[in-house]
Amino acid sequence: MSVIKLTLTENHVKLLRNLRWSMKDNVISGIGNDGEDFIPPFGEDSLHGAIDLIINGKPEDFNPFETEEEKVYTDEEKEMFDNLYNELPTALEIVLQIGGYELGSYKAKWHDRVWKKVKV
Numbered sequence: 001m002s003v004i005k006l007t008l009t010e011n012h013v014k015l016l017r018n019l020r021w022s023m024k025d026n027v028i029s030g031i032g033n034d035g036e037d038f039i040p041p042f043g044e045d046s047l048h049g050a051i052d053l054i055i056n057g058k059p060e061d062f063n064p065f066e067t068e069e070e071k072v073y074t075d076e077e078k079e080m081f082d083n084l085y086n087e088l089p090t091a092l093e094i095v096l097q098i099g100g101y102e103l104g105s106y107k108a109k110w111h112d113r114v115w116k117k118v119k120v
Contacts, residue, residue: 002110004090005118011055011084012091013101018042018054019088048073051081 019041042050049071073081094106094115108115 003107004110004113005105005107006087006090006094007105008091008094008101008103010103012087013095013103014054015042015051015084015088016092016095016101046070047085048078048081051084052077055084 041047042054052071052073093113095101097113097115098117102117105118105120106115107118
């Protein structure tokens with residue numbers, strides 16, 4: 001039997017709390033006010049930029065009156081953001097099943113998806 005694992009982190013919870021989502025064609029996606037247009041799941045133009053803003057907040061030197069060039073992320077940052085984003089469906093599954101946002105490591109058997117907290 002295959003076992004699946006995920007460590008539910010504060011970053012997962014921050015992203016889940018800010019997720020604007022809908023299921024369309026079996027894909028988690030934002031839907032525009034007209035119900036048709038896809039919008040990013042966090043309401044931003046850049047998925048990496050949105051995740052960075054949610055996790056790290058606005059930079060201390062943020063000035064809304066100055067137009068800045070889009071931040072360039074390293075490959076490591078992009079990989080971390082992509083991993084968090086790809087883990088969101090599983091994180092949501094855990095949160096809904098346990099009825100809360102209790103951080104920690106969880107595991108489940110692939111076939112039954114009954115999530116249990118494990119001690120590390």
